[in-house]
Amino acid sequence: MVTTMDSKRSPRRGSLLLLLVSNLLCKNVASLPLCPSGAVNCQVSLRDLFDRAVILSHYIHNLSSEMFNEFDKRYAQGRGFITKAINSCHTSSLSTPEDKEQAQQIHHEDLLNLVLRVLRSWNDPLYHLVSEVRGMHEAPEAILSKAIEIEEQNKRLLEGMEKIVGQVHPGIKENEVYSVWSGLPSLQMADEDSRLFAFYNLLHCLRRDSHKIDNYLKLLKCRMIYDSNC
Amino acid sequence: MQKRVQERGGRRSQKRMKAGECRSGRSRRGQSERRRGTAKIRAQASWITLVLKSLPQGKGKQAKASSTESGNGPTGMDLWQLLLTLALAGSSDAFSGHEDSSGKPKFTKCRSPELETFSCHWTDGGHHGLKTPGSIQLFYIRRSTQEWTQEWKECPDYVSAGENSCYFNSSYTSIWIPYCIKLINNGGMVDQKCFSVEEIVQPDPPIGLNWTLLNISLTGIHADIQVRWEPPPNADVQKGWIVLEYELQYKEVNETQWKMMDPVLSTSVPVYSLRLDKEYEVRVRSRQRNSEKYGEFSEVLFVTLPQMSPFACEEDFRFPWFLIIIFGISGLTVMLFVVIFSKQQRIKMLILPPVPVPKIKGIDPDLLKEGKLEEVNTILAIHDNYKPEFYNDDSWVEFIELDIDDPDEKTEGSDTDRLLSNNPQKSLNILGAKDDDSGRTSCYEPDILETDFNASDICDGTSEVAQPQRLKGEADLLCLDHKNQNHSPYQDASPATQQPSIILAKEDKPQPLLIGEAESTHQVAPTQISNPNSLANIDFYAQVSDITPAGSVVLSPGQKNKAGMAQCDTHPEMASLCQANFIMDNAYFCEADAKKCITVAPHVEVASHAEPSFNQEDIYITTESLTTTTGRSGTEHAPGPELPVPDYTSIHIVQSPQGLVLNATALPLRDKEFLSSCGYVSTDHLNKIMP
Numbered sequence: 001m002v003t004t005m006d007s008k009r010s011p012r013r014g015s016l017l018l019l020l021v022s023n024l025l026c027k028n029v030a031s032l033p034l035c036p037s038g039a040v041n042c043q044v045s046l047r048d049l050f051d052r053a054v055i056l057s058h059y060i061h062n063l064s065s066e067m068f069n070e071f072d073k074r075y076a077q078g079r080g081f082i083t084k085a086i087n088s089c090h091t092s093s094l095s096t097p098e099d100k101e102q103a104q105q106i107h108h109e110d111l112l113n114l115v116l117r118v119l120r121s122w123n124d125p126l127y128h129l130v131s132e133v134r135g136m137h138e139a140p141e142a143i144l145s146k147a148i149e150i151e152e153q154n155k156r157l158l159e160g161m162e163k164i165v166g167q168v169h170p171g172i173k174e175n176e177v178y179s180v181w182s183g184l185p186s187l188q189m190a191d192e193d194s195r196l197f198a199f200y201n202l203l204h205c206l207r208r209d210s211h212k213i214d215n216y217l218k219l220l221k222c223r224m225i226y227d228s229n230c
Numbered sequence: 231m232q233k234r235v236q237e238r239g240g241r242r243s244q245k246r247m248k249a250g251e252c253r254s255g256r257s258r259r260g261q262s263e264r265r266r267g268t269a270k271i272r273a274q275a276s277w278i279t280l281v282l283k284s285l286p287q288g289k290g291k292q293a294k295a296s297s298t299e300s301g302n303g304p305t306g307m308d309l310w311q312l313l314l315t316l317a318l319a320g321s322s323d324a325f326s327g328h329e330d331s332s333g334k335p336k337f338t339k340c341r342s343p344e345l346e347t348f349s350c351h352w353t354d355g356g357h358h359g360l361k362t363p364g365s366i367q368l369f370y371i372r373r374s375t376q377e378w379t380q381e382w383k384e385c386p387d388y389v390s391a392g393e394n395s396c397y398f399n400s401s402y403t404s405i406w407i408p409y410c411i412k413l414i415n416n417g418g419m420v421d422q423k424c425f426s427v428e429e430i431v432q433p434d435p436p437i438g439l440n441w442t443l444l445n446i447s448l449t450g451i452h453a454d455i456q457v458r459w460e461p462p463p464n465a466d467v468q469k470g471w472i473v474l475e476y477e478l479q480y481k482e483v484n485e486t487q488w489k490m491m492d493p494v495l496s497t498s499v500p501v502y503s504l505r506l507d508k509e510y511e512v513r514v515r516s517r518q519r520n521s522e523k524y525g526e527f528s529e530v531l532f533v534t535l536p537q538m539s540p541f542a543c544e545e546d547f548r549f550p551w552f553l554i555i556i557f558g559i560s561g562l563t564v565m566l567f568v569v570i571f572s573k574q575q576r577i578k579m580l581i582l583p584p585v586p587v588p589k590i591k592g593i594d595p596d597l598l599k600e601g602k603l604e605e606v607n608t609i610l611a612i613h614d615n616y617k618p619e620f621y622n623d624d625s626w627v628e629f630i631e632l633d634i635d636d637p638d639e640k641t642e643g644s645d646t647d648r649l650l651s652n653n654p655q656k657s658l659n660i661l662g663a664k665d666d667d668s669g670r671t672s673c674y675e676p677d678i679l680e681t682d683f684n685a686s687d688i689c690d691g692t693s694e695v696a697q698p699q700r701l702k703g704e705a706d707l708l709c710l711d712h713k714n715q716n717h718s719p720y721q722d723a724s725p726a727t728q729q730p731s732i733i734l735a736k737e738d739k740p741q742p743l744l745i746g747e748a749e750s751t752h753q754v755a756p757t758q759i760s761n762p763n764s765l766a767n768i769d770f771y772a773q774v775s776d777i778t779p780a781g782s783v784v785l786s787p788g789q790k791n792k793a794g795m796a797q798c799d800t801h802p803e804m805a806s807l808c809q810a811n812f813i814m815d816n817a818y819f820c821e822a823d824a825k826k827c828i829t830v831a832p833h834v835e836v837a838s839h840a841e842p843s844f845n846q847e848d849i850y851i852t853t854e855s856l857t858t859t860t861g862r863s864g865t866e867h868a869p870g871p872e873l874p875v876p877d878y879t880s881i882h883i884v885q886s887p888q889g890l891v892l893n894a895t896a897l898p899l900r901d902k903e904f905l906s907s908c909g910y911v912s913t914d915h916l917n918k919i920m921p
Contacts, residue, residue: 061520088373098404100346100471211428211520212406215345215471222470230470 049164050221056157057217060150061210067146068203074140075196089205090181091121096212103219109169115216116165118209119158120178126151129202132187150206157213168224335366335394335413336421341432343525344465345472345518346400348427349391352413355420366420368396370411372404382412403427431518433474434462435528436497439514443535444500453506453535458498459514459528473519483509483532495519506538 096114097103103111130147133139186198222230335354342348354366369382385396396411405427412422438460446453461467461474475495479488491499504510510533517524572581776784 058520065520096406098407099400100466100469101400103471104469208406208426208428214520215405218470218473220470222468226470228469230468 044163046164046167047225049160049167050217050225053157053160053164054214054217054221056153056160057210057214060153060157061207061214063146063150063153064203064207064210067143067150068207070140070142070146071200071203074143076200089201089208090125090179090183091118091205091209093179094118094121096216103216108220108224109165111216111220112161112165112168115213115220116158116161117178118213119154119161120176121181122154122206122209123158123178125181125183125202125206126154128181128184128187129199129206132199150210334420335415337411337413337423340411340423340425340430342403342427342430343432343434343462345405345428345431346464346466347398347403348430349395349397350411351391351395352421354394365416366394367414368411369414370396370398370409372407372409374407431472431521432523433465433472433516433518433525435526436461436476436514436516437463437528439512439528439531441501441512441531441533446506446536450538451506452503454500454502455504455533455535456498456500457512457514457531461497462516462525465516474516475519476514476516477524478512478514479527480510480512480533483511488513493517504533504535506535509534 094114094117096118097106097111106114126147130144130151133144133147183198183202187195187202189195189198218230222228335352337350337352340348340350350368352366352368368385368388370385371380371382374380385398386402387397387399388395389397390399391397408424408426410422410424413420436459439457440459441455441457444454444456457478459476465472465474467474473495475493476497476499477493478491478499478501480491480501481488491501501512512531512533513527513529515524515527568581772785774783774785778784
């Protein structure tokens with residue numbers, strides 16, 4: 001498909017197209033069971049598991065970016081949310097690698113466990129995010145649908161990651177470590193500004209963490225499956 | 231106007247933020263700056279509003295003075311002042327911006343090309359010489375897991391990224407960590423922004439563009455090429471640290487608009503349908519997947535395709551309108567000539583053959599006109615599927631009239647006598663058709679073709695007579711008359727006209743029945759009219775047993791059943807046949823028939839004339855006649871008055887679709903098969919059946 005260049009090419013169009021494509025792709029891939037129902041000892045290859053995990057993480061990051069942008073456009077304009085400068089995310093306590101060198105030095109099993117922890121840490125916030133967005137005044141449909149989708153895909157990704165860990169590192173089951181999220185009261189505050197600020201912060205953290213997980217998984221995939229030669 | 235200006239002001243601030251490329255979502259200028267800017271804009275807006283309000287409506291009147299001008303004359307100076315005012319009003323944001331940027335450095339862009347390092351650029355406000363170089367400083371702070379307890383640190387590298395820039399190498403770069411930077415000028419902060427590194431990724435352009443020819447179209451006009459490139463060298467795609475997608479653009483060398491292709495993840499992409507006689511330019515840019523911002527474009531790749539082959543097809547395929555027009559005109563001319571020539575008869579016949587008139591093989595249409603129906607019937611009888619449709623009313627009438635006119639055939643009373651006379655030969659002559667179908671079909675079911683001719687003759691006569699009678703609306707049916715006068719032949723006919731299955735059997739019956747006041751001895755010997763008068767005295771009622779497709783009414787020769795009670799006599803051989811005779815298509819039920827069939831003892835039963843009920847031309851029999859006959863016949867009839875006339879009785883209730891409930895006297899209650907086989911039951915019977 002060839003189009004002539006417009007003077008102002010909307011970036012949202014491209015991302016929306018990407019989202020749609022990845023949405024379809026993810027829906028197709030994610031809905032296909034790796035193991036046929038009823039199979040007892042279904043051993044899916046690690047490659048397939050990783051491929052699916054990367055697709056899911058990419059999809060989640062796309063959704064969270066879109067959701068954040070929409071929230072920003074709709075609610076945060078002119079309010080001066082300088083959250084990043086002030087607030088931190090609840091997953092900051094997890095010591096995740098912060099640049100490429102650290103990510104390359106960390107062992108892949110540890111990295112996998114880290115990913116699991118981050119994913120688990122988001123189960124609770126996502127659930128509350130959905131319920132609170134629903135209760136918002138004039139609940140925005142776009143944001144709500146994305147939140148619901150992210151929550152579900154996060155669960156799927158968590159399952160996939162647990163499968164991967166089970167294959168890569170069988171037998172050892174670490175304690176379920178994750179960061180506790182305590183931001184629910186701020187999401188339910190009566191003050192509109194504070195509440196919106198809490199939402200903004202949460203969505204920003206979600207976008208950041210989804211990008212982090214996406215990056216880690218792509219790194220792991222290239223390292224483990226393609227032997228650092230993607 | 232005011233609103234517009236304010237909008238511009240707001241947009242300007244947004245633009246600034248965009249220019250700074252620090253995607254933190256909103257301006258980081260700070261509240262004070264914004265307020266100042268807004269106030270300035272407001273002032274400008276008010277001034278401009280004042281100016282413009284003084285202007286008259288319509289742009290055409292440029293001669294009108296502004297507030298500062300009192301004169302009305304359109305002088306050049308006034309015009310220029312006005313234009314300047316308008317220009318200033320239109321670019322108020324630029325005006326304010328210029329004022330701002332004149333002395334204030336600010337961030338223009340922060341960018342990370344590979345998610346490992348990043349750099350920030352700023353402008354120094356245009357005052358190159360006013361400030362001492364290097365007085366602008368950049369401080370940054372990055373928030374670690376703890377709070378913002380760290381101090382602001384100065385930029386580690388002012389040089390590597392160029393002038394007015396700060397470069398953070400990989401050791402200073404942490405992804406997913408918020409950074410804040412501020413620009414300090416002579417001790418005063420002039421700009422500040424916060425961001426995260428993953429938000430400012432803009433990859434370098436791809437390198438190593440080249441193209442290969444894929445194929446050339448058959449027409450030799452178009453070609454496809456494959457363009458390949460390498461990812462930017464500093465982006466670590468091999469280890470998967472960053473995932474890029476690319477966008478290719480191409481255009482002809484002398485065009486201005488680039489054609490864009492969809493983003494692709496691979497480093498090679500085919501470009502289809504390039505013209506061979508043109509030169510093209512190709513360029514590629516990349517961005518991080520999931521991001522919105524593209525990096526810079528790569529170098530332009532020039533694609534010079536091989537020259538078009540001299541045997542290439544003509545590109546311009548003009549539709550051969552001229553040829554089509556010529557052909558069309560010639561074709562029309564030819565057709566015109568054909569039409570003209572077709573006036574001649576022969577050619578006309580050749581081209582437009584006449585539609586053949588309807589014609590029956592072997593029959594001369596004139597024959598029909600003359601009215602020699604005998605021959606016609608003979609011929610027609612040849613055809614198997616000779617349907618009663620032929621027997622339209624007119625032909626029947628015609629036929630009847632012939633019969634009457636013939637003195638030989640004239641009988642004392644009417645044609646019915648003649649028709650009913652037991653004279654097969656005559657009948658044959660009359661009917662003129664060997665086929666049973668001829669004339670019989672009006673009386674009988676069309677499917678009964680095998681009926682004995684004798685029998686059919688008679689009934690034919692009856693039916694023939696009946697039809698005109700019906701047409702004429704007369705209740706008196708010749709059939710009946712004939713039957714009265716001539717029982718035996720009629721009897722022959724009527725049973726014969728019964729279902730084929732019982733024809734043979736019935737043949738024997740009629741005679742004795744006809745003689746009727748029937749004795750059990752039902753000999754086949756055809757007896758002549760024994761007592762036609764008896765029958766004749768009976769009131770003529772004809773039951774309409776069926777309606778032929780031609781529209782004529784098929785009457786049931788019930789009269790014969792007077793004797794017909796004889797007919798209804800159950801004979802041993804009849805008994806079995808009777809069962810088959812209970813055809814349900816006849817809605818009219820003859821209980822006597824049923825009784826007849828049920829009971830073995832041969833006796834005349836009045837009601838049992840199955841024949842009439844069995845869709846044959848049963849002639850109505852009055853109750854009296856029936857009763858008399860039944861009485862004569864024997865004891866079977868149960869109480870005469872009780873036995874209902876099988877063929878006729880007044881209708882009490884019409885129960886569609888199954889039948890009629892007649893007011894006949896109560897029938898003796900018989901077994902159930904009688905019920906099931908009959909289309910109707912009398913009220914009394916009904917009462918008996920249903921408590």
